[in-house]
Amino acid sequence: MSDTLGTDTATDRQSQGTPEVGGAAKPAPPAVRRRGRAKMRLEIAVLSGPPILVFVAFVIFPVVLAAYYGFYRWQGYGPATEWVGLNNYRLILTDPAFQQVLWHSLLIMGLSLAIQGPLAIFLAILLNQNIRGRSVIRVLIFVPFIISEVIVGTGWGLMLQSNGAANDLLGHLGLGSLRNDWIADPKLAIWTLMAIISWKYVGFAVILMLAGLQSIPDELFEAAQIDGASYWQIQRRITLPLLGPTVRIWGLLSIIGSLQLFDLVFIIWGQYVSGTAGTSTMAIYMVAQGRSAGQFGYGSAVAVVMFLISFIVALLYQRLVLRRDLRGAVTEGVI
Amino acid sequence: MSARTVDPWFSSAAEPNAPVNRRGSGEKAAKWGNPVTYFIALLFIAVCIAPVLYIVIGGFRTNSQITDSPAGLPHPWVVSNYSNVLKSNTFWGEFANSLIVGVASALGIVILGLMVSFVIARYDFKLKSAMYSLFAAGLMFPLVIAITPLYIIIKDLGLIDSLPGVIIPQIAFGLPTTVIILVPFLRAIPKEIEEAATIDGASRLGFFFRMVMPLSLPGVVTVGILAFIGSWNNYVLPLYILNTEANFTLPLGVQAFSSQHSVDTAKVLAFTSLAMLPALIFFSIFQKRIVGGLTGAVKG
Numbered sequence: 001m002s003d004t005l006g007t008d009t010a011t012d013r014q015s016q017g018t019p020e021v022g023g024a025a026k027p028a029p030p031a032v033r034r035r036g037r038a039k040m041r042l043e044i045a046v047l048s049g050p051p052i053l054v055f056v057a058f059v060i061f062p063v064v065l066a067a068y069y070g071f072y073r074w075q076g077y078g079p080a081t082e083w084v085g086l087n088n089y090r091l092i093l094t095d096p097a098f099q100q101v102l103w104h105s106l107l108i109m110g111l112s113l114a115i116q117g118p119l120a121i122f123l124a125i126l127l128n129q130n131i132r133g134r135s136v137i138r139v140l141i142f143v144p145f146i147i148s149e150v151i152v153g154t155g156w157g158l159m160l161q162s163n164g165a166a167n168d169l170l171g172h173l174g175l176g177s178l179r180n181d182w183i184a185d186p187k188l189a190i191w192t193l194m195a196i197i198s199w200k201y202v203g204f205a206v207i208l209m210l211a212g213l214q215s216i217p218d219e220l221f222e223a224a225q226i227d228g229a230s231y232w233q234i235q236r237r238i239t240l241p242l243l244g245p246t247v248r249i250w251g252l253l254s255i256i257g258s259l260q261l262f263d264l265v266f267i268i269w270g271q272y273v274s275g276t277a278g279t280s281t282m283a284i285y286m287v288a289q290g291r292s293a294g295q296f297g298y299g300s301a302v303a304v305v306m307f308l309i310s311f312i313v314a315l316l317y318q319r320l321v322l323r324r325d326l327r328g329a330v331t332e333g334v335i
Numbered sequence: 336m337s338a339r340t341v342d343p344w345f346s347s348a349a350e351p352n353a354p355v356n357r358r359g360s361g362e363k364a365a366k367w368g369n370p371v372t373y374f375i376a377l378l379f380i381a382v383c384i385a386p387v388l389y390i391v392i393g394g395f396r397t398n399s400q401i402t403d404s405p406a407g408l409p410h411p412w413v414v415s416n417y418s419n420v421l422k423s424n425t426f427w428g429e430f431a432n433s434l435i436v437g438v439a440s441a442l443g444i445v446i447l448g449l450m451v452s453f454v455i456a457r458y459d460f461k462l463k464s465a466m467y468s469l470f471a472a473g474l475m476f477p478l479v480i481a482i483t484p485l486y487i488i489i490k491d492l493g494l495i496d497s498l499p500g501v502i503i504p505q506i507a508f509g510l511p512t513t514v515i516i517l518v519p520f521l522r523a524i525p526k527e528i529e530e531a532a533t534i535d536g537a538s539r540l541g542f543f544f545r546m547v548m549p550l551s552l553p554g555v556v557t558v559g560i561l562a563f564i565g566s567w568n569n570y571v572l573p574l575y576i577l578n579t580e581a582n583f584t585l586p587l588g589v590q591a592f593s594s595q596h597s598v599d600t601a602k603v604l605a606f607t608s609l610a611m612l613p614a615l616i617f618f619s620i621f622q623k624r625i626v627g628g629l630t631g632a633v634k635g
Binding site for chain 2: 040048055062065138139142147152168169199283
């Protein structure tokens with residue numbers, strides 16, 4: 001996205017970026033030129049042909065196909081013949097159930113940013129000090145991110161049952177009044193989900209922030225120290241502003257991830273309970289209304305709507321939030 | 336998503352190895368620092384690890400122990416849950432499927448990703464940046480969104496309920512991240528090496544096989560491990576593609592097992608912890624590369 005992770009990158013850009021931006025063979029060495037363009041084209045075709053074919057066939061084409069089937073009422077077999085125009089889209093946008101899952105998805109997106117962001121920045125700054133066992137800490141906080149969502153869902157689902165370990169533990173701690181039906185109670189369920197999401201993904205955010213912190217040159221901190229700034233003053237005046245680009249990129253990743261959340265909700269709540277518990281997401285709606293109901297045309301239309309929403313949100317985010325990180329990136333060429 | 340930074344692999348991956356020259360001066364490294372910091376760090380780690388320990392330790396208990404005291408420790412420790420799972424053909428069948436899918440996906444992603452990244456990084460031609468943008472745009476097409484039409488395509492290809500039906504789309508969806516990690520990495524190989532190889536009579540393809548492959552090995556390993564773990568954990572795609580239990584991968588297996596044995600919590604916990612173990616072991620062996628590679632990719 002950008003490399004504005006510190007003041008030292010300006011020199012990097014000069015020494016490394018610019019000569020390479022034009023490609024390795026910009027002023028083509030004589031030997032290369034002699035070999036001829038035809039041979040080079042052949043090499044390019046042989047090397048990039050298969051990956052592009054696989055990528056277009058299984059990533060780009062399905063999305064195009066979804067746009068096509070979205071205009072049909074179609075059960076998933078035989079050719080799609082029953083053209084319904086924009087009817088699927090009209091149904092989706094007026095369906096109260098969809099409005100509900102859209103709201104849940106946006107809520108999850110907002111809460112993920114609001115909870116994980118500050119927490120990860122705080123923990124990263126804390127862990128970026130010279131403390132013992134840093135590498136062990138790094139590994140341990142990354143563990144939840146490595147475990148599959150199915151396993152996370154199964155484990156948390158068992159722990160949070162009304163007669164599960166979480167309530168039992170609260171009882172032992174003398175907090176029996178806090179015992180709750182964490183999963184089925186519609187008032188609590190979304191917060192339970194947010195707790196599990198934060199648990200699973202905050203380690204990833206901390207690791208990113210730590211990497212961002214390490215690219216801030218030490219000289220800045222030393223200078224501030226000499227000027228008599230306190231530890232937390234340094235963090236507020238120097239670290240936070242310079243960590244900005246990392247935080248903003250993490251934000252984009254978090255947004256895209258939140259908007260397509262499926263596995264965790266599907267495993268813990270299932271497609272029916274999630275509706276009453278208030279945790280169903282757009283992807284849950286897509287699967288329930290699409291494949292499970294045998295309406296592949298409608299499911300495809302939901303996929304298109306999901307894609308457009310993610311795309312618009314990501315685009316807005318890029319324009320409004322990432323703009324300053326991207327400045328220069330366009331003119332210098334993304335590649 | 337661009338990745339035009341300075342060589343993310345070397346800069347970030349090397350860091351975990353060399354924590355000496357960090358913040359502050361060398362004399363500080365010997366000190367223990369603020370106890371509050373340790374307290375918060377330990378608290379954070381405890382929160383991260385406790386649910387994992389609950390699953391692993393719960394597998395050593397009996398169902399009556401779990402019912403009597405859901406948050407207690409095993410007393411006595413029983414290994415029968417684990418040994419039963421380890422003796423079952425279901426577990427090993429699903430384990431083998433996950434392994435086949437994971438290795439094949441990782442190999443496919445690495446080979447195809449390396450090919451196209453090499454072209455983007457080391458050739459100069461008009462459509463180069465369009466090619467990069469094509470793959471970078473792939474990040475905006477998450478698997479979940481494409482799953483319905485993907486299912487139809489796989490069905491039309493006759494690959495439903497077969498492992499290749501999971502492997503091929505996983506390779507395709509793994510390519511964007513791979514390209515974004517590998518391109519800056521390949522571009523960082525000094526031009527002098529290529530020129531020297533040319534002078535010595537190597538063709539560009541010869542250079543690719545003799546020099547690029549070995550030199551980019553660390554980046555390739557990162558990408559391969561990420562691909563393997565991603566595949567090991569993938570749920571949506573197998574859920575759509577695989578129907579019969581003989582073809583299930585472990586995530587599907589865990590879900591099927593926990594609904595079949597919903598009253599046998601201890602056995603479910605044992606099955607679940609055995610299913611996550613390979614990914615965890617894999618991660619702890621290669622953690623430096625994974626953490627380094629990921630941070631490098633996002634920095635870019």
